[in-house]
Amino acid sequence: MTAELVRGQNHPLDRARVEIRVTAGSPVVAGVTLGDAQGRLAGAEAVAHPGAPRRPGIEVPRQAAADHRIAVDLDALPGDVHRVSVLLALPRGIGASSTFGSAAAPSVTVTGLDGTGIARYTVTGLGAESAVVAVELYRRQGAWKVRAVGQGYADGLPAMLHDQGLPQAAELAAQIEEAISHGQARAVQAPAVAAGRSERSGAGPAAADRPSPAHPPASDGPPSAPGAAPGTGAKAAAAARPGDVAPAPVGGGPIDYRHPQRRSTPAPADQAPTAPAPAPAAPAGASAPAGSSAPPDGPSLPVAGDAAGWSMEERLYNQVWGMFEDLARSVAAYRSASGFAESRLEQELDQALSDPRNRIGTAADAARATARDKHAALVAQARAALDRDLAQLAAESAVVEPALPPAFARWDHPVWQGHHTPLERPMALRLGDLHLPEVLDLRIPMLVRLPLERGLWIDSGPDAYAGSTGPDPDRDIARRELGSALTDGPPDEAGLRRLAMETAVALAARMLAIHPAGDFAVQVIDPGGTAAPALAPLVESGALPAAPVPGAKGVTTVLEALTRRVDLVQMAVRHRAGDALPPDLDTAEQLLIVHDFPHGFDDRALTQLRYLADEGPAVGVHLLMVADRAQSREHGPVLDPLWRSLLRITPVPDAHLADPWVGHAWTYEPLLAPKGSQVVRQVLGRVAAARRAS
Missing domain, CATH: 1.10.287 (Helix Hairpins)
Incomplete structure (x- = not known):
């Protein structure tokens, strides 16, 4: 059964010799680039095109046509080739289409030599683009996969080749155009499908998995698979973001799936608001997708993953x-x-x-x-x-x-029920949710890039409730959703400390779960020994090897070990001597949770902590403080730089984060598991099992 892909999805290849079949609504030039692990090309010899159709393991057609077959032998590729990218471009003066948005969307099918379909991707979302990277075959840990890319280029073939790192991109694009114009390639229109004839009744395997341009497959419309649901942007701007999904042909005409144009600045305070801008008019012949109640000139349907990027x-x-x-x-x-x-x-x-x-x-x-x-x-x-x-x-x-993937998902997301330890590190982490009082039911995930360049400070004292005094129905609803046992008034000191440590453990569990086995570890400093109930999921699962040692001894032991690690890794990086690291040094990234700070810290310990906060993130040591800001003020200006260098979050909803555009005070909500849920323990159990197996 042929797998239907959406942009960003991948599918394994179970054979080395495949065909890539292209069907487009107008003649296109088909080519292939052979890139290294980063997708960069060694030179013009790494491009197969109509003027040079054969490269090791690759053969492309010599003609610009509406139908193509590209032969690929993965075993015959050079050893340094890790990516095989399929390029489609509209030739000048051939056919009626100057942009992909004015014709039926091209469809790319990867098949076996016998015509058996493996994966198909219909490149929806193209508008003014005249060139596109349709799919790529890439090698990961010795196995090959196919990924739906769909990256379009309005500036055509030269821009597409230049984006792949080819210095002589313009010269090569000119050679390809010259080969076509001099008759080395010819234009062939796609044969029409007879009325009433089944798409799969054509003679030979060429017609087996080929959608008719007049009747695109269901994937031309909004995909229904999770992670590919229909989506759009929210409002107006000067121009759509790169990679936004654009017109998709349904019923013979394109439909605009792009974000509506976004306003770049809010209305000035000294001007009256203008009337809402009308939605962009659909091109002639456009119609709404099947099952959609949206009018042709109404807002476009939302699509998950509707933004620029090389991966979902x-x-x-x-x-x-x-x-x-x-x-x-x-x-x-x-x-x-x-x-x-x-x-x-x-x-x-x-x-x-x-x-x-x-x-x-x-x-x-x-x-x-x-x-x-x-x-x-x-x-x-x-x-x-x-x-x-x-x-x-x-x-x-x-x-x-x-x-959303696990790193971005809430704890009540179904993705955690079947979670498995990943093979690659994530690019970002969800710390919580953000919202504004004008709309109470819309939460925006708060995502931060990984590795953490700044540590985190979780307020466990009265400062955690600063800015949230007085009646606030929105805050009260959010607190009840968290399942906390707080009353309608401000929580007491013990309740705040408990929630703060539970928030820290939930974040630690998430970071352990989204990293490959053995690539991330957690250290805890708890001088007073009061965090044992909150740490129970980490200790019982084995994700934390043992309960933290209380008192000054526990503080000294952990800080000295991490300080030594930072020093040694820094020297190894500086002198390029990674092989000289001691065998007993744990090179996994470390998250240090400091509970009830500054209890149990002397001047030497404070100095070491400041050092870890400043130097640790660059070599994989990250800081998570659970502390009362009021108590830390007793140390005077010594701790102010530390507090200001960390990103402050709270265990209860609080309006204290400001955006960089207009300075709104956003209400932050911590990311905790639903009340009574065992999802954190279950995930930690899988993490510990994967670590033991590795």
């Missing part, structure tokens, strides 16, 4: 932060417009009442009513624009959340 993980990461920026700017525009309406109301009331003759009687009442009506109209207009943006963001969030 990177696309989802970029999409999440695009949603974060969209929400920040949408709310900023609404707040600016509301503030303008308020100031205008005050000005008009002052102007109407400045004349003593208008302060009483019907004239004064009419002036007040007119001013209030204008104010209400402006606020309603601003709210309508915000609601439009929020509806798009909510729809996008609904398809993005189910598609």
Whole structure:
């Protein structure tokens, strides 16, 4: 059975000799590049194209046509080739299409030599692009896989070759065009499928898995597999982000799946809000996907992974932060417009009442009513624009959340039920959720890149509740969702310390689970021995070899061991002498959890901790402090640089994080497992088992 891929997905190859069959709505030039592990090309000899159709293990057609067959023998490739990228480009002056968006989407099928389908990818989402990297075959740990790429280039073949690291990209693109124009390649249109004839009834294997341009397969529309649900961006901007999904042909016409144009700046405070921008008009002949109730000129459907990136993980990461920026700017525009309406109301009331003759009687009442009506109209207009943006963001969030990988997923995500230790390190980590008071039910994942360049500080004292005093229904709902035993008032000191350590353990468990077995370890300093209940999942699963040693001895032992590790690794990196590291040195990345800081720390220990915070991240030692900011102030300015160098998070929802665009105070919610759930223990058990097996 042929696997239907969406952008970013991969599928294993069970044979070395395959064919890559291309079907397009107009003539295209097909080529192949042979790249190293980073995808870079050694030179023009690493490109197979109509002017030079044969390379070791590769043969491409000499013609520009709507149908192609590319022969690939993976065993015959040079040993330094790790990526085989299939390129499609629209030739100049051949056929009627100048961009991929004006024709049926090209489809690429990887088959066996007997025509048996292995994987198929329909390259939807192309608009103004005239060249595209459709798929790539890549080698990972001795095995070959096929990945759906779909990276388009509006500047055509030269830009695509240049992006793959070819210095003479323009010259080679000119050679290919010259070969086609001089008749070395010829244009052949795809044969039409007879009416009423089955797509799979064609003669020979060429027609077996080939979709008709007039009747694309179901994958042309919004994919239904998890991680490929339909998605769109949230609001307007000057231009769509690179890699955004664009028109997909359904029923003979393209449909625009790109993010609506995003506004680049919020409305100024001294200007009235403008009317909502109309949705981009669909090209002629466009129609909504089957099963969709959206009008042809309405907002496009959301797609998970609808952003730039070479992998699905990177696309989802970029999409999440695009949603974060969209929400920040949408709310900023609404707040600016509301503030303008308020100031205008005050000005008009002052102007109407400045004349003593208008302060009483019907004239004064009419002036007040007119001013209030204008104010209400402006606020309603601003709210309508915000609601439009929020509806798009909510729809996008609904398809993005189910598609997130474990590193980005909440603890109640089904992905944790079948979680297995990964083979590669993740690119980012979810620390919690962020939201604004204008919309209570929309949470944006808070993602940070890995490895952590900054340590973390989890407030376990009254400062954890700073900025959250007074009634806040949103905060109270979030706290109840966390399953904490807090009352409607501020939590007591013991409750905060317990929640802070549970938050630290949940983060440690997540980091252990998303790294390959043996690549990450956790160290704990607990001088008072009070963190034992929270540390139980780590200790009982074996993820933490033993409970931390209490008292000053435990502090000294851990800090000296990690300081030695940092010193030795730094010297090895500086002198390029990694082989000279002692055999007993654990080179896995380390997360140091310091509980109840600064209890049990003397001046020497404080100096070592500062050293680890400053120098550790560069060599794989990361700091997670669980501390009361008020108690640390007793040490005066000594600890201020440490506190300010760490990223502060809280064990309870708190509005203390500001975005870099408009400075909103975002409410942060910690990432804890649902009340009564054993998911953290189960995941840690799998981590410990994988570590023992490795």
